[in-house]
Amino acid sequence: MIKDSVFAALDLANQRRAERRxxxxxxxxxxxxxxxxxxxxxxxxxxxxxxxxxxxxxxxxxxxxxPTDIAILQLALNLEYLEAQFYSIAAFGRxxxxxxxxxxxxTAGGVTGGRQRxxxxxxxxxxxxxxxxxxxxxxxxxxxxxxxxxxxFVINQPAINIDGGATGAFTAAARAAGIVGSTETFDPYxxxxxxxxxxxxxxxxxxxxxxxxxxxxxxxxxxxAAAGILAAEAYHAGLIRxxxxxxxxxxxxxxxxxxxxxxxxxxxxxxxxxIATADASGALTVANITPTDGNGxxxxxxxxxxxNIVYLRRDAGIxxxxxxxxxxxxLESLRTxxxxxxxxxxxxxxxxxGS
Amino acid sequence: MSDxxxxxxxxxxRVRRRESRRAFFTQAAGVAAGATLLAGHxxxxxxxxxxxxxxxxxxxxxDIDIVNFALNLEYLEANFYSFAVTGAGLASADISGSVGxxxxxxxxxxxxxxxxxxxxxxxxxxxxxxxxxxxLRGQLTSTTxxxxxxxxxxxxxTSAFSNAARAAGLISGSSxxxDPYxxxxxxxxxxxxxxxxxxxxxxxxxxxxxxxxxxxAAAGILAVEAYHAxxxxxxLYRRGIAVxxxxxxTRAGGISDARDALDGxxxxxxxxxxxxxDDQGIAPVTTSDGVRxxxxxxxxxxxxxxxxxxxxxxxxxxxNTTATxxxxxxxxxxxxIKSSAAAT
Numbered sequence: 001m002i003k004d005s006v007f008a009a010l011d012l013a014n015q016r017r018a019e020r021r022x023x024x025x026x027x028x029x030x031x032x033x034x035x036x037x038x039x040x041x042x043x044x045x046x047x048x049x050x051x052x053x054x055x056x057x058x059x060x061x062x063x064x065x066x067p068t069d070i071a072i073l074q075l076a077l078n079l080e081y082l083e084a085q086f087y088s089i090a091a092f093g094r095x096x097x098x099x100x101x102x103x104x105x106x107t108a109g110g111v112t113g114g115r116q117r118x119x120x121x122x123x124x125x126x127x128x129x130x131x132x133x134x135x136x137x138x139x140x141x142x143x144x145x146x147x148x149x150x151x152x153f154v155i156n157q158p159a160i161n162i163d164g165g166a167t168g169a170f171t172a173a174a175r176a177a178g179i180v181g182s183t184e185t186f187d188p189y190x191x192x193x194x195x196x197x198x199x200x201x202x203x204x205x206x207x208x209x210x211x212x213x214x215x216x217x218x219x220x221x222x223x224x225a226a227a228g229i230l231a232a233e234a235y236h237a238g239l240i241r242x243x244x245x246x247x248x249x250x251x252x253x254x255x256x257x258x259x260x261x262x263x264x265x266x267x268x269x270x271x272x273x274x275i276a277t278a279d280a281s282g283a284l285t286v287a288n289i290t291p292t293d294g295n296g297x298x299x300x301x302x303x304x305x306x307x308n309i310v311y312l313r314r315d316a317g318i319x320x321x322x323x324x325x326x327x328x329x330x331l332e333s334l335r336t337x338x339x340x341x342x343x344x345x346x347x348x349x350x351x352x353x354g355s
Numbered sequence: 356m357s358d359x360x361x362x363x364x365x366x367x368x369r370v371r372r373r374e375s376r377r378a379f380f381t382q383a384a385g386v387a388a389g390a391t392l393l394a395g396h397x398x399x400x401x402x403x404x405x406x407x408x409x410x411x412x413x414x415x416x417x418d419i420d421i422v423n424f425a426l427n428l429e430y431l432e433a434n435f436y437s438f439a440v441t442g443a444g445l446a447s448a449d450i451s452g453s454v455g456x457x458x459x460x461x462x463x464x465x466x467x468x469x470x471x472x473x474x475x476x477x478x479x480x481x482x483x484x485x486x487x488x489x490x491l492r493g494q495l496t497s498t499t500x501x502x503x504x505x506x507x508x509x510x511x512x513t514s515a516f517s518n519a520a521r522a523a524g525l526i527s528g529s530s531x532x533x534d535p536y537x538x539x540x541x542x543x544x545x546x547x548x549x550x551x552x553x554x555x556x557x558x559x560x561x562x563x564x565x566x567x568x569x570x571x572a573a574a575g576i577l578a579v580e581a582y583h584a585x586x587x588x589x590x591l592y593r594r595g596i597a598v599x600x601x602x603x604x605t606r607a608g609g610i611s612d613a614r615d616a617l618d619g620x621x622x623x624x625x626x627x628x629x630x631x632x633d634d635q636g637i638a639p640v641t642t643s644d645g646v647r648x649x650x651x652x653x654x655x656x657x658x659x660x661x662x663x664x665x666x667x668x669x670x671x672x673x674x675n676t677t678a679t680x681x682x683x684x685x686x687x688x689x690x691x692i693k694s695s696a697a698a699t
Contacts, residue, residue, distance in 0.1 A: 092644050123593060126639055126648040133647060137657035145626060207578050214574040215567035221627055227558045227574060228628035228658030234578040235651040235659070238585025246472060287475035290582035295493075296486030297575035298582075 066153055066330035069222050072213050073146055074105065074155045075303055075334045076229070078327035079209060080138040081157045082310065083202050087132035089114035089162065090189060091125070100139055101157035106328025108156035113163020117189045124192050124243065131199070131236050138229055145225065155328040162322065164189045169322045170198055172312055177261035179254045193251055196244050200275075201258055203237035204291060205301070205309050206230075208271065212300035234298070241275045241289045252276040252284040259291070265314055266305040267341045273299075304338030311337050416664075416692065418569050421560050422491050423454070423501045423690035424664050425576070428556060429487040430460070430503045431671070431683055432549050436481035438463025438508060439535075439542055440474075445503070449488055452502030455689025462509020466535075466542045473539055473590065480546070480583050487576055494569070501689035507682070510534045515683040518673055519548060522616070523609035540603055543591050548610050550584035551634065551652055552662070552670050553577075558628065559661035581659070588650045592637045608636030611652075617675045618666040619699040625656055633660040665696035 066074075084096055093116030102108065119125035146153050161169040164187035174186030179197070188198030210230035217223045244251045256274030263272040273291030276284035292298055301309075308314060312321030316339040319326035329335045416424075434444045442465035451457065468474035492500045507515040512530050520526045520533030525544065535545030557577035564570045588607070595604030611634045620631035635652035653659045662670075669675055673682030676698040680687035687693055 122646070123596060123648070126646045127589075127650065129642070129644055129647040130650060133642075134651055134653065134657035137655060141626070141656035141658065211571065211574045211578060214561075215571045220562035223570075224558065224562050224627040224661060225658055227561045227577060228653070228656075228661070230574060231554050231558060231577060231581045231659035232651050232653050232657050234581030235585040235588075235653075238582035239589045239650050241582070242476075242586045242589050285471070285475065287472065287479045289476060289479060289586050290483055290579050292483060292486070292575075292579055294486070295490040295572075296483040296579055297490065297572055298578035300571060300575070 067149070068331075069217055069219050070146060070149055070153050071329055071331040071334050072216055072226075073142055073222065074153070074329045074331075075213070075306075075327065076210065076226070077139065077142045077146070077155055078158065078323070078329070079206055079306070079310070080135055080142060082160055082162070082322055083206065084132070084135035084139045085111050085157075085160055086114065086162045086188075086198070086202070087128060087135050090117045090195060091128035091132040092116065096136060096139065096157075100136070100143065103143075103154035103156040103328075104152045105155040105330050106158060107325060109159025109325055112159070112161045112324075113165065113168050115164070115189050117192075117195050119195070120192050124196070127239060127243070128195065128199075131239075134232055134236065138232070141225075141229075145222070153330065155330075158323050158328045159325045160322060161324050162188075169312065170201075172321065173201060173258075173261065176265075176312065177254075177257045179257050193244075193247060196240055196247075196251070197254055197258060200237070200240045200244060200255055201262070203233055203240055204259075204272065205262065205306060206233035207237055208299045208301040209303075209306040211298055212302055212306070238289060245275050245287055245289060249284055256284070262309050265308045265312065266301060267308060267314055267338060268305060271299040271301055271305070302338060303334050304336060307335070307337035313337055314340050416563050418564055418566050419495060419499055420691045421564055421573075421664075422494055422569070423499075424688070424692040425557065425560065425573070426488065426491045426501055427504060427684070427688040427690065428553060428667070428671070429484060429491060431506055432553065433481070433484035433488045434460035434503075434506055435463060435508055435535075435545065435549065436477060436484050439466045440477050440481045441465065444508075445485065445488065449485070449492070450503035452492075452500050452689070453498055454501040455504060456686060457502035458505025458686055460503065460506035460508055462507060462511075462514065464510075464536045466539070468539060470539060473543075476586055476590075477542070480586075483579055483583065487579075490572070490576075494572075504684055504689045505686040507685050508535075510536065515673060515685075516545060518682065519610070519613065520544075522673070523606070523613040525606050525609060540591075540594060540606075543587055543594070543603070544606055544610060546583075546587045547591060547607050548614075550580060550587050551611075552614065552667060553580035554584055555633065555660050555662040556664070556667040558659060559663050559666070561661075585650055588637050592639075592648060592650065595637070604636070604638050608638055611636035614670050617669045617673065618662060619669065619675070619696050621663070621666070621699070625654055626658070628654055628656075628658040628660045630654060630660060633662065663696065664692045665694060668693070668695035671695075 081101065088094060088096055095111055119128065143154055164170060166185045170188050171186045174180045175182055180186045186194065188194045207230060210226055210233060214223065214226060217226055244255045252275055256276065259272045259274040263270060273288055275288055277286040277288050279285045307327065310322045311319060317337055318335050326335050430450065437444055444460040444463060468477065510532060511517065512532050516535050517526065517531065517533045521531065526533050533541065535541050554577060557573050557580060561570060561573055564573055591603045591607050595602050615632055615634035618633065621629050623630045635649060637649055640647045640649060651659065668688065671683050672678050672680065672695050674695055678695050679693045
């Protein structure tokens, strides 16, 4: 890694001199392919913070010839498409331009639902605009990084459902979480608080997805970029969770239910935390803005577990929920949700922070 | 020259860059992505002669070096929040160590919180930071983890907090004092001073870590620092909108500018998130779509910034050039990574 970093730094200067194309070609066969898919199951669902020696994975080419690092970036791009479309329509009243959604890999799909939210609170409106701009920037940045390796590796935006109606993915998620009744509708564009809850549904998942993917990335440059996106998602999540906590007991209870629903979907012990825990009187007054394990460390999710949540399904498969036709990826395994684990016993409340 | 003199000098000398954060994406992404791939190729052919490396990338750190470096920062943060919440610093069992010179964290005291939510946030952050101290110590052995170095959390005209606040424009005059424990807003500003730095420190260290498991743990601590930072930044933002004078948004901006003046001017890399202007306050931006907040300090790719360990020490030492002690660490940090970066 250190050596990579040195060479990467050196090359930044070299690049400006020339022959980028030639480098890319050379590198495509030599060092770009990454191994580490075997680590998915080993690291992704691992709550234990105690490192144990693990052999360094041997770099392997994927069967499709797409470097694994790129497949990880493709996975991230799917999530960013979803987030960017949701925030863009809510904050700006428009979807992403086709130049930001078209690609070569996978089936292109449209966006179902979504509309602009006219926020009651101008501060929340300003937050929505910031997050929307960030997520759009993430889409464009990931597309540019992938394009630099090969334009043929850029994925199409898959079909996305961000509908606020009775048959929309948000309503399905909200019913599963129990924040609306089994026949009620949850409209994320219908109130400031609903918007915050919908945003909250996504943001912590983004954090756990990038963290879970971090050890799979072999390139030091991609790693640092991914860490920077992870940090941005964590800032977003911290902002949304703080806003929800400040709204009071009802919002805290709803947010906690969403965390529990996510944790139920991903099937592997406690990988999530609500925004508040109960005090001695049973009231949700103890802040848990940061969802962590007992070591004050944020959770990881495997790529399969991330798909469980965005597909709103507990079993293995491709498609459902926010991605009705599945995500797009050069690696089929990175489109697939995880099979249920033997002991899916989600803890209904947040883990105690740092205790 | 005193710490504050150095900071003021750095501020005066600073060429303020006011690039639009969210300008359109440039070619930088493609350039750096190519760099990665070349790196992989070159690394595979180890016989390849290497030209002179850039200064920031020449030092090879072990994972123990990195963990100990982070532990210094966590000692600082954990003690600050512990004092603010409980009136006492960390227990001796959490700060002892056989590497380096042991020192005390001095001068902190409890904040009187009137906002119950803020009090709860502070307790949560204090618990997280203590957990980080314990986790990092737990990754090493009693013969390899560092002792807590001397830490200045005091309140006086020459304290680290006052020197930082003076450089940030929060106070003026050599006899003025910044007391981070005197009010909720001062507490938030002091927390703001630390949190974003923690994020950039873990991010900058990430590519230096060899062990994949350490890496994933570091990513998890990075995330936690970013959650904390967002809480602090959003509370200051709302406060700045509600209370015009003194304005929390303006004051946070002063701290951001001071940090940026201290940490040098590395060459920009828009994919890795490295930049000469690698810090941002919380002032909102007016766009054609309306007012946009700035809770996330990030470049135009919405990638949060990195700092090298040496740049982080520039801020911790309140010194914009090479030093091995100062500011919040009057006797320096412990471990092998001790020196701040030369001025650029």
